[in-house]
Amino acid sequence: GAGVSQSPSNKVTEKGKxxxxxxxxxxxxxxxxxxxxxxxxxLEFLIYFQGNSAPDKSGLPSDRFSAERTGESVSTLTxxxxxxxxxxxxxxxxxxxxxxxxxxxxxxxxRLTVV
Amino acid sequence: xxxxxxxxxxxxxxxxxxxxxxxxxxDSAIYNLQWFRQDPGKxxxxxxxxQSSQREQTSGRLxxxxxxxxxxxxxxxxxxxxxxxxxxxxxxxxxxxxLSFGAGTTVTVRA
Numbered sequence: 729g730a731g732v733s734q735s736p737s738n739k740v741t742e743k744g745k746x747x748x749x750x751x752x753x754x755x756x757x758x759x760x761x762x763x764x765x766x767x768x769x770x771l772e773f774l775i776y777f778q779g780n781s782a783p784d785k786s787g788l789p790s791d792r793f794s795a796e797r798t799g800e801s802v803s804t805l806t807x808x809x810x811x812x813x814x815x816x817x818x819x820x821x822x823x824x825x826x827x828x829x830x831x832x833x834x835x836x837x838x839r840l841t842v843v
Numbered sequence: 844x845x846x847x848x849x850x851x852x853x854x855x856x857x858x859x860x861x862x863x864x865x866x867x868x869x870d871s872a873i874y875n876l877q878w879f880r881q882d883p884g885k886x887x888x889x890x891x892x893x894q895s896s897q898r899e900q901t902s903g904r905l906x907x908x909x910x911x912x913x914x915x916x917x918x919x920x921x922x923x924x925x926x927x928x929x930x931x932x933x934x935x936x937x938x939x940x941x942l943s944f945g946a947g948t949t950v951t952v953r954a
Binding site: 761769773817834835836 | 875877886887888892932942944947
């Protein structure tokens with residue numbers, strides 16, 4: 729696609745429910761990243777994919793968070809048993825390779841509100 | 844651990860004035876630096892990407908400089924417009940994939 733697409737754009741869920749956030753990267757981009765931005769705070773790195781593998785999951789806050797990527801394309805971030813502190817904007821980005829000469833392209837984000 | 848600082852945290856200027864946004868980073872061993880714009884409730888839009896070997900990049904009214912040895916970058920926006928109102932984020936790549944972000948400068952351009 730022309731850009732990075734994320735869905736849903738907004739999600740309100742009850743505490744304790746599971747949610748799935750989806751990211752469609754730019755076609756041909758092998759590197760994919762998830763970041764989180766809490767209200768009024770900076771971006772926190774969550775996870776990095778190169779192809780379908782995740783060499784770095786170090787930013788995932790707890791074992792309630794997981795992510796997968798299939799077909800070197802779509803990625804899904806799953807949050808189980810959501811808590812109020814999970815409320816944030818979840819941003820996905822992709823880049824042409826995992827190399828260092830290419831910038832990131834971000835999606836518009838999914839705003840998650842846990843009530 | 845890389846620390847990225849953006850000063851000022853907020854800036855309000857009348858329309859037509861030039862904007863100067865500052866970014867500093869603690870580890871000068873970076874691969875590149877990227878400036879982004881974020882509108883309220885939206886994702887990030889890339890403005891300029893400067894490779895470590897470059898001193899500046901320009902796009903329209905935007906110019907970004909990079910002094911890697913001193914750990915500084917400056918984003919200049921000429922002849923500001925109300926549509927330039929947004930939060931501007933600086934991010935450095937000092938790993939082979941991960942970006943470290945500053946907290947941003949929130950700009951308001953008054954008509």
